[in-house]
Amino acid sequence: MLKLENLSLRFDDDQIIRDVSFEVADGELVCLLGPSGCGKTTTLRLIAGFEKPEAGTISLGDQIVSSASHAIAPQKRDVGFLFQDYALFPHLTVAENIAYGLSGRTKQQVKDRTAEMLRQIRMQDHAYKYPHELSGGEQQRVALARARAPRPSLLLLDEPFSGLDTSLRAKLRRETRDVLKDRGVTAIMVTHDPEEAMLMADRIILMRDGRVVQTGTPEELYTGPIDAFTAEFFCEVNHLDGIVDGDWIKTDAGRIPNQNHPDGMEVDVLIRPEAVTLGSEAFDKALSQEVRVCSVDYAGGASHIRLGLGDDLEPTTHIHARYPGPFRAVTGDRVQLNIDQAQTFIFPKQDNT
Ligand SMILES: Nc1ncnc2c1ncn2[C@@H]1O[C@H](COP(=O)(O)OP(=O)(O)OP(=O)(O)O)[C@@H](O)[C@H]1O
Ligand SMILES: [Mg+2]
Structure with missing residues (x-):
């Protein structure tokens, strides 16, 4: 047409x-x-x-x-x-x-x-x-x-x-x-x-x-x-620094499967807030780790949760998650962080400028 x-x-x-x-x-x-x-x-x-x-x-x-x-x-x-x-x-x-x-x-x-x-x-x-x-x-x-x-x-x-x-x-x-x-x-x-x-x-x-x-x-x-x-x-995303190590990308949030990026490359890992789920059990060990809750803000329809990554007491990075309704954990609690790989995007660092 x-x-x-x-x-x-x-x-x-x-x-x-x-x-x-x-x-x-x-x-x-x-x-x-x-x-x-x-x-x-x-x-x-x-x-x-x-x-x-x-x-x-x-x-x-x-x-x-x-x-x-x-x-x-x-x-x-x-x-x-x-x-x-x-x-x-x-x-x-x-x-x-x-x-x-x-x-x-x-x-x-x-x-x-x-x-x-x-x-x-x-x-x-x-x-x-x-x-x-x-x-x-x-x-x-x-x-x-x-x-x-x-x-x-x-x-x-x-x-x-x-x-x-x-x-x-x-x-x-x-x-x-x-x-x-x-x-x-x-x-x-x-x-x-x-x-x-x-x-x-x-x-x-x-x-x-x-x-x-x-x-x-x-x-x-x-x-x-x-x-x-x-x-x-399309929506606010979490940014993590990553480095390619063979089949994996190492980040502060754990290992994420590599998507054809060359070994040693520095990458930007983008994770949508809805890709982050918090539970008591890891459903996929590769993308999961225990983290500390840094803050919980209840904003009506959803809770906004900030989680510390890297060092437990002095986190090097934070990741944001959203949870429908009030979230029962409080600051200082430890929760299991799971990341849905399908909503995680990896791009070479220089593409983000
Ligand atoms: N007649 C014109 N002469 C000179 N520059 C123009 C002219 N029309 C548009 N521009 C410039 O071209 C660029 C694109 O303008 P355009 O109106 O297409 O943007 P847009 O994507 O529709 O933005 P918005 O979402 O704000 O409406 C702008 O930098 C604008 O200043
Ligand atoms: Mg216009």
Whole structure:
């Protein structure tokens, strides 16, 4: 459906997009994820045709719509766009906003499609209101309906839930995903929130510094990050220094099986907090040892536990674990530390800079 090949773009002397390539299949919902300033909006603007690449091509279906030498105008691309601030036209009613992009259709067709979109977003009763008479969530729904009304073959959504409070965000997220999936809409949604991307995307494209770092299903990225940046982007992790010793990696938390790193290499071992379990018995001697509890903080839903590693009385490193609900051990107690190897990631040290 959409194919970006080796796209690059420079603003003045800054290389903003660097050799970006990815594809989006028909009916797929892809999230473009990455930290602020990494080039997500710029990538959407390139796809929509508001920016022209310095190198590379963009194809929609079997047509090249952008290259350094050739560009199809944005309005001829059959692409719907919901901008970061999703501004509705303040002087138009809800119905007029939705009908705005429906030029070239008969009056009856415009009326029917507008009514259909109003029904889909359950806002039939608000058709004649103006944007300032709507809540933030309602405005967002209208903006999405406006972008979808002309049935574009590709929908681009730039942070569509920004500025909404947490519970409304969660609700609209579910609602938006359901409506896009039900109707088989092909869409790219930009977000800098990893949880939002995990909840919504069929596939995530993770960007950093104008480059694509990794693409895959939410599960593939979470369970198989290719570098420390990717691993840490999704959740806070524990870092341990490790050194490769044949088939094993020696760390302060015990030995962890080596994953093809050369002997003697210094590595960074990343362990997700949920990979750390605390029990009275070791279930895997290789990844298990008795450690001392340094602190326990009960934070409502979970306890945050800090454990000392290395020297028993003067720990050289700490590791953090989370435990659902109150944790019965107290500072100074000794507990058995077990680490789930499947959620432990090992990268050469120099990759983490
Ligand atoms: N028209 C422009 N001229 C010069 N620099 C620009 C222009 N548009 C964007 N940039 C720069 O390009 C970089 C990427 O911007 P972009 O808006 O794509 O980031 P983003 O990933 O969408 O970030 P955010 O999550 O904050 O929205 C930023 O450093 C920004 O300052
Ligand atoms: Mg942006």
